[in-house]
Amino acid sequence: MKFSISREALLRPLTLVAGVVERRQTLPVLSNVLIQVEGDQVSLTGTDLEVELIGRTVANQVEQAGSATVPARKLMDICKSLPDQSDIQLAVEDGRAVLRSGRSRFTLSTLPVAEFPNIEDADGSQEISVPRGTLKHLIEATSFAMAQQDVRYYLNGMLLEIQSNLLRTVATDGHRLAMCSRAIEVTVSQSQKLIVPRKGILELSRLLDDSDEPVSLTLGSSHVRAHTGDFTFTSKLIDGKFPDYERVVPRNGDKVLLAERAELRRVLSRTAILSNEKYRGVRLYLEENNLKVMANNPEQEEAEENIAVEYNGGAMEVGFNVGYLVDVLTVLNDDRVQITLADPNSSALLEEPGGGDSLYVVMPMRL
Helix, strand or coil: CEEEEEHHHHHHHHHHHHHHCCCCCCCHHHHEEEEEEECCEEEEEEECCCEEEEEEEECCEEEECEEEEEEHHHHHHHHHHCCCCCEEEEEEECCEEEEEECCEEEEEECECHHHCCCCCCCCEEEEEEEEHHHHHHHHHHHHHHCCCCCCCHHHCEEEEEEECCEEEEEEECCCEEEEEEECCCCCCCCCEEEEEEHHHHHHHHHHCCCCCCEEEEEEECCEEEEEECCEEEEEECCCCCCCCHHHHCCCCCCEEEEEEHHHHHHHHHHHHCCCCCCCCEEEEEEECCEEEEEEECCCCCEEEEEEECECCCCCEEEEEEHHHHHHHHHHCCCCEEEEEECCCCCCEEEEECCEEEEEEEECCECC
């Protein structure tokens, strides 16, 4: 293998592919990136056995086709530190990868290409096409609510639900739930529910932009595959049953308040400074057209803020984890937020006034 390529043409796919590669691996070859050269096409593959990403780029000149696996992070760090617009020559010599650029020369170790694992090609039962911006919005509106290392492994990911003319994402960690739905032009014979692992969702989001360009999704029984431009992304699916999220959404709330989203977020963030660092609880006192937010901590420090809201129900006090509320207020797009409550022991429903395409449920805390 021997080819030359511009730094910029190599760096973008390499950076994204290296993001999939884990630093600490049980298999040494998994910390490498697989480089394959065919014609003038250079493809880079990184995997951690759960998620695989292939990026493609074009070489300036190919003297010899071939393939090699080289340490992903080291190659990326070398490319990043080279001057802009520099030319890179990469060749395999005596079982090692040699990178030359200008007056610099780097020799990297390689591992046999045969050892590099390949996520098996599962039969895609269905293929749909979605605008990239739509899928990115659905992921960004809900991904913060995914669990991080929950023993209920099916919560450590995101539910992707595809119905005819509707795509929905749902994430929950057991304390809060985020759901977002968008209309798309697609027809499916039966609705499909896939649980994509947390890492797969975050890597897929990095590949997407806000454009209307399509991303094609191939849905299999154990894998989901996405094709966007020069990238092919594959993720294993979590085998499990996602909770019945419809049952979690409170429908009986009769206390509705409307507040300025940005101002409420600032008030909650300030109050949180003096909340208990472990539980992060704040108390909300609702009274006519006013919301009082209070927090205290074991050092006997207290915070109290008042914010004008639109509310004309009865007085009520309820406690929440302030981080959960701030997360929701960060991703909502509208200038105002609508919060619906029933009683101090019931979950709060947060959404844009009059609905919108996303809704959020936050469980209360006993304080």
